[in-house]
Amino acid sequence: MTDQSPPFLSIGEPDLTETEIDAVIAILKKGWLTRGEECQRFEKDFCEKVQASHALAVSSCTAALHLALLIHNVGPGDEVILPSLTFASTGHTIVHCGATPVFAEIDPRTYCVDPAHVESLINPKTKAIVAVHYAGHPVDLGSLRRIANEHDLVLIEDAAHALGASFDGEPIGSGKSVACFSFYTNKNITTAEGGMLTVPTEDLLARAERLSLHGLDRDAWKRFADGKKWRYSIEEIGYKYNANDLLAALGRAQLSRLDEMQAKRRRVWDGYVDRLNGDERFILPPEEGRIEHARHLFVIRLTEESGIARDDLIDHLRAQRIGATVHYDPLHLHPAYRDRFGTTEGMLPVTEGVAKNILSVPIHPKMSEEDVERVVGALKDFS
Numbered sequence: 001m002t003d004q005s006p007p008f009l010s011i012g013e014p015d016l017t018e019t020e021i022d023a024v025i026a027i028l029k030k031g032w033l034t035r036g037e038e039c040q041r042f043e044k045d046f047c048e049k050v051q052a053s054h055a056l057a058v059s060s061c062t063a064a065l066h067l068a069l070l071i072h073n074v075g076p077g078d079e080v081i082l083p084s085l086t087f088a089s090t091g092h093t094i095v096h097c098g099a100t101p102v103f104a105e106i107d108p109r110t111y112c113v114d115p116a117h118v119e120s121l122i123n124p125k126t127k128a129i130v131a132v133h134y135a136g137h138p139v140d141l142g143s144l145r146r147i148a149n150e151h152d153l154v155l156i157e158d159a160a161h162a163l164g165a166s167f168d169g170e171p172i173g174s175g176k177s178v179a180c181f182s183f184y185t186n187k188n189i190t191t192a193e194g195g196m197l198t199v200p201t202e203d204l205l206a207r208a209e210r211l212s213l214h215g216l217d218r219d220a221w222k223r224f225a226d227g228k229k230w231r232y233s234i235e236e237i238g239y240k241y242n243a244n245d246l247l248a249a250l251g252r253a254q255l256s257r258l259d260e261m262q263a264k265r266r267r268v269w270d271g272y273v274d275r276l277n278g279d280e281r282f283i284l285p286p287e288e289g290r291i292e293h294a295r296h297l298f299v300i301r302l303t304e305e306s307g308i309a310r311d312d313l314i315d316h317l318r319a320q321r322i323g324a325t326v327h328y329d330p331l332h333l334h335p336a337y338r339d340r341f342g343t344t345e346g347m348l349p350v351t352e353g354v355a356k357n358i359l360s361v362p363i364h365p366k367m368s369e370e371d372v373e374r375v376v377g378a379l380k381d382f383s
C-alpha cells in the first residue's frame with residue numbers, strides 16, 4: 001500500500017538553489033572559514049540593500065539585539081520598553097543586560113507596539129525602546145522616533161521579520177536606525193543561523209564589532225591581513241557573537257535572490273488574501289499605502305463572532321498535514337517573566353485578546369498555488 005497523504009506543508013522553509021551551494025563550496029575550497037573578507041562583503045551588500053550606512057554580521061538576531069543594547073550602555077537600573085507579543089530574545093537580551101523589561105500594549109490592527117502606550121510608560125529610569133516589526137509589518141517609526149527624540153531614548157528595531165519591509169519608502173534597517181535582523185532558517189533570507197546589526201555611526205559599529213569578539217581590538221582576519229602579527233589587546237569583556245565566512249557566503253547568495261523570493265512570498269500572500277477576503281470569521285493582515293510589508297508571516301485573527309476555538313483550528317490544520325502555529329504567547333505570561341518581574345494576566349488586555357485568537361499559516365517562497373489552495377480549503381471547511 002502506498003501512503004496517499006500529502007507532504008507536510010511547513011510554516012516556513014528556506015529556498016536554496018545552486019547559487020547558494022556554489023557560494024558555500026567556493027568558501028570551503030578557499031579555506032578561510034571564520035570571520036574574514038566574505039563577512040565584509042556581506043555587510044557591504046546588506047548596507048546597499050537596506051540603505052544602511054554601517055552593518056555588522058553576527059551569529060544571530062539575538063546577538064544583534066544584545067549588542068544593540070550594550071553599545072548604548074543599557075544596564076542595571078535601566079528600564080526598556082518592548083511589546084509582549086514577541087519572541088523570547090526581545091525580552092531576554094534586556095534581562096541579560098541587567099535592565100528591567102517593561103511591556104507595552106500593541107496596536108490591535110498591526111500587532112506592533114502602540115506608540116501612545118509606550119509614551120505613557122516613560123519615566124526617569126527608561127533608557128530604550130525595543131520595537132518589533134511584527135510578522136514583517138513595520139512599526140510606526142515616525143511616532144516612535146519622535147517619542148525617542150523627545151525623551152532622549154534609544155530606539156532599537158527588532159527587525160527579525162522585516163527584511164524587505166519599508167516605512168514611508170525608507171527600507172527597514174536604513175541609515176537612521178539601529179536594527180537587528182535574523183537569518184534563522186525560516187526567515188526571508190537564511191544563513192541557517194545568523195543575524196545582522198545595522199547602526200548609524202562608525203563609533204557604534206566599532207564598539208559592536210569589539211563586543212562581538214570578546215572585546216578584542218582586532219579579529220583574526222585583521223591580524224592575518226597585518227602580516228600575521230599575533231598581538232591583540234582585550235579592551236573590554238566582550239562576547240562570542242561574530243559571524244563567519246561560510247555563513248556570509250550563504251547570506252550573500254540569498255541576498256542576491258531576495259527580490260525574487262519576496263515576489264514569490266507576495267504571490268502566496270495575495271493568494272490567501274484573494275481567497276479569504278470577505279470570510280467574516282477571519283481578520284487578515286493589514287496593509288496600507290505607507291508601508292511595504294516583508295510578508296514574513298501570514299497571521300490570521302479569528303473574530304470573536306466566529307466562535308472558532310483557535311487551538312482546535314490548529315489541530316484541524318495539522319491533521320491535514322498543514323503546519324500552523326502561534327506567534328506568540330505573550331512574553332509577560334511566561335513563568336520566567338511572571339516569577340522575576342511579577343507580570344500578570346490582565347495587565348495587557350489588548351495584547352492578550354489578540355494573542356488568544358491568532359494563528360500563523362504557511363508562507364514561504366517554495367509554496368505553489370495548490371499549496372495555497374490546500375491551506376485555504378482546510379481553513380474554510382473547518383466548522
Ligand SMILES: Cc1ncc(COP(=O)(O)O)c(C=O)c1O
Nearest residue numbers: 060061062087089160182183184
Ligand atoms: C521577533 C524576533 N526577534 C528575535 C528573534 C531571534 O532571532 P535569532 O534566532 O536569529 O536569534 C526572532 C526569531 O525568530 C524573532 O522572531
